[in-house]
Amino acid sequence: SGRGEQDKSITMYKKSNSLKPQKDSTLAVPYSNLSYNYRRLGLLEEAYYCANQSVTYQETYYGMLHLGVAQFMLGDSLTAMQTFNKLAENDNAYVPSLATAATMFYEYGDQETGLEYLKRLKKAATFRYEDFSRMRIFEAVELQKAGRYDSANTLLQKNLDFYLSQFEQGRRFSGWLAEISLIYVLQDNRTEAFEWLEKLIDDGF
Numbered sequence: 001s002g003r004g005e006q007d008k009s010i011t012m013y014k015k016s017n018s019l020k021p022q023k024d025s026t027l028a029v030p031y032s033n034l035s036y037n038y039r040r041l042g043l044l045e046e047a048y049y050c051a052n053q054s055v056t057y058q059e060t061y062y063g064m065l066h067l068g069v070a071q072f073m074l075g076d077s078l079t080a081m082q083t084f085n086k087l088a089e090n091d092n093a094y095v096p097s098l099a100t101a102a103t104m105f106y107e108y109g110d111q112e113t114g115l116e117y118l119k120r121l122k123k124a125a126t127f128r129y130e131d132f133s134r135m136r137i138f139e140a141v142e143l144q145k146a147g148r149y150d151s152a153n154t155l156l157q158k159n160l161d162f163y164l165s166q167f168e169q170g171r172r173f174s175g176w177l178a179e180i181s182l183i184y185v186l187q188d189n190r191t192e193a194f195e196w197l198e199k200l201i202d203d204g205f
Contacts, residue, residue: 028058035066044073059090061097068104077108088117095124099132106138114138133159134179140186156183 031054038047048070054063064087072080081104088101098121106114118135121127129136136155143152160183163176177200184193 025058028054028060028063031057032060032063032066035063035070039066039070039073044070048074059086061087061091061094064090065100068100072104072108081105081108081110085113092120093124095121095126095132098124099135102138103134115142129158130162133162137179137182137186144186153187156186159183 031050035047035049035051035054038044038050047066051063051067051070054060055067057063064083068080068083068087071077071083084101084104088097091097098117102114102117102121104114105111105117115138118138121132121135136159140152140155143149143155160180163180166173166176177196181193181196181200184190184196
């Protein structure tokens with residue numbers, strides 16, 4: 001991607017929106033995509049406006065996700081958490097919604113609620129750690145808190161092995177670079193943690 005590609009996407013979605021009746025619920029998707037592109041450019045007010053428009057037309061997963069992220073990045077963390085909670089409750093059997101709620105609550109101050117969503121997530125028939133590997137990190141942190149360091153390290157190593165195997169197969173995702181660095185932090189391996197952090201920065205994160 002890049003600035004030019006984001007600008008092209010915004011122009012395309014705006015043109016698409018202008019061709020549709022303004023009460024057309026399918027506008028939810030292009031407005032959601034506009035929000036994502038504006039956020040990538042650092043235009044948070046525009047990102048918030050488009051996400052809000054998206055959920056006005058229809059409360060889709062991505063519309064709610066982008067709205068919550070925009071609210072959070074604009075400093076309205078309380079409203080953002082309410083949005084993430086609503087996202088999960090709108091479809092409490094939808095695995096990505098539960099995973100998003102678990103992540104946002106756990107990482108941003110309400111770990112008890114995050115763990116409750118994690119419990120619900122693990123009960124879902126379609127849940128796989130390979131799809132939501134960050135959940136293992138949350139569980140590992142809780143094990144470390146309880147003094148169960150060997151069990152925690154077993155979970156962390158499973159994630160580390162998974163990420164490295166994906167890289168060997170040519171799959172690359174900036175989020176995994178960040179999580180590898182985090183795993184090494186949790187394993188108290190500062191040298192590797194900084195090396196992977198540098199890779200993350202070089203990747204343009």
